[in-house]
Amino acid sequence: MVDTAVPLTAPADSTRSTNRPERKRKVRRLTGRDKLTVAFMVVVPSIVVLGLIWLPAIASVVLSFTRWNGIGTLQGSDFIGGENYVNVTTIYPPFWPAIQHNLIWLAVMFFVATPIGMFLAVLLDKEMRGGRIYQTALFLPVVLSLALIGFIWQLIFSRDQGLLNAVTGSQIDWFGDQKYNLWAALVATTWRQVGYIMLLYLAGLKAVDASLREAAAIDGATEGQAFFRVVLPVLRPINIIVLVVTFIESLRAFDLVWIINKGRNGLELISTLVTQNVVGEASRIGFGSALATFMLVISSIFIALYLRVVMKGDER
Template sequence: MIGLLLGLPLLLDLVLIWGPALASIGLSFTSWDGLGEIRPVGLDNYVNIVSNYPPFWPAVWHNLLWLAFLGLVATPFGLFLAVLLDREMRFTRFYQTAFYLPVVLSLAVVGFLAQLIFSRDYGAANALLGRTDNPVDWLGDPSINLWSVLLLVGWRHVGYVMLLYLAGLKAVDPGLKEAAAIDGANEPQTFFRVVFPTLRPVNVIVLVITVIEALRAFDIVYAINRGRNGLELLSVLVTDNIVGEASRIGYGSAIAVILLLISTGFIATYLVQVFRREEDQA
């Protein structure tokens, strides 16, 4: 029974996650259209992507902006809301539900909401700003459409981060806060020097989720304009090359491997720093 309960999830993990990942790494060094012969090409796919594929570098930049916005704006705001709700203010349950509600929406649905809000001709944003005579093309202008999308993505991400941090704050020993107050620490000092260090496990989870959310983003930009005209992302390039008319499986796999390396690099770097800090403290 133990073998079955452990072996079946492990088998599914190998088949659905590690299998495709290893296959993508292998296919990234080949040229294959999905039907014909698989022809090894070495590093040619990677060289062409970096030097001769115009959408690649804008997509990398957009993914990094996506990560920076979620990590430096949405995540701290989610922590701020969690701290406020942890004080047991009136209507706390209502606020928790209201802030968490966007999380249950898929990014595809958020993409359709973006069209309703930021549409040039019938969007709510131009109506509220009184720009119906000279409307702003929030989703069509490459200089601003990414920021319009990030506002909605951040709106969804804040609720998730808030819930994680709120759970972490509920687990903090109240005695730590009382001891800090007795020692003369004010509220900011108590939070940053006593409470926040105890949230390190939650910080790791939030970081991993933030990196994954930023680098796997696909649905919302594809629903708006198929990830073009200022909304290029690496995930869209992978789909366009593998599923699109070109059917360049090897080329798309190489982009997927680059995306995997970027995400692994961010997460691994942070985890190494956390483990070193724990070893130094021990």
């Protein structure tokens, strides 16, 4: 008996292509309102940066070649060439001590505040009990104003009513004596800077892949070896950021020193010298602009080196 049943499904046509052309995605064109919004978002920040950063910087460089005191119109006879720069480096006594103090400030921030901040970040990264409370307490000095920080440390370093002298029984004027005031100011600054560095490293540690530490542990590395040989190299971008922040903060250190004694009597810094000459009693804007140009050149050199390192890292 011959089976004459017809199959329920017919075979697909072999000549029919199974690949259908994809539909072209519609590209949304910007409307006039969108273009206006984009232009507004680009132009306004550019004007702000140009007006508040670039133009004052260029004006400072130009004024550094003058003897202008800020009164009256700038005349052609006010231009004296590089005389201000010669005077700054030769006959202005506070300049070289200020350079030395800025270098000491940088060394303390880099070799003291940075390791302490890193160490605290490693401890808090272990998810210890009460870690949020410790993190908040350590970061609190960062959000306080410099005026309030100066007042807090005045209660500690005051000669007559300070906590430190009350405990030790000494009569040292920590903020008044030039043998101690720089180091007292550095203690207060370190107290504030540690919390910021801690937060930067803590954010970097949270982003480190846990498998890297597990692999190091399997290979027999101790916790310290795993951190310095595996974790720390991964934190290279954070290290660069911390280095840049430390350098900039050391160069522009101003607020706390100005609150203590306006940058005099052993607390001279480049930033305070600029303020004393530009807005102080002397009002030597040309001379102060020369000091500000020194700061600009030093900052530009370091920023150029930083950008070079970052760009080389991106190429790799």
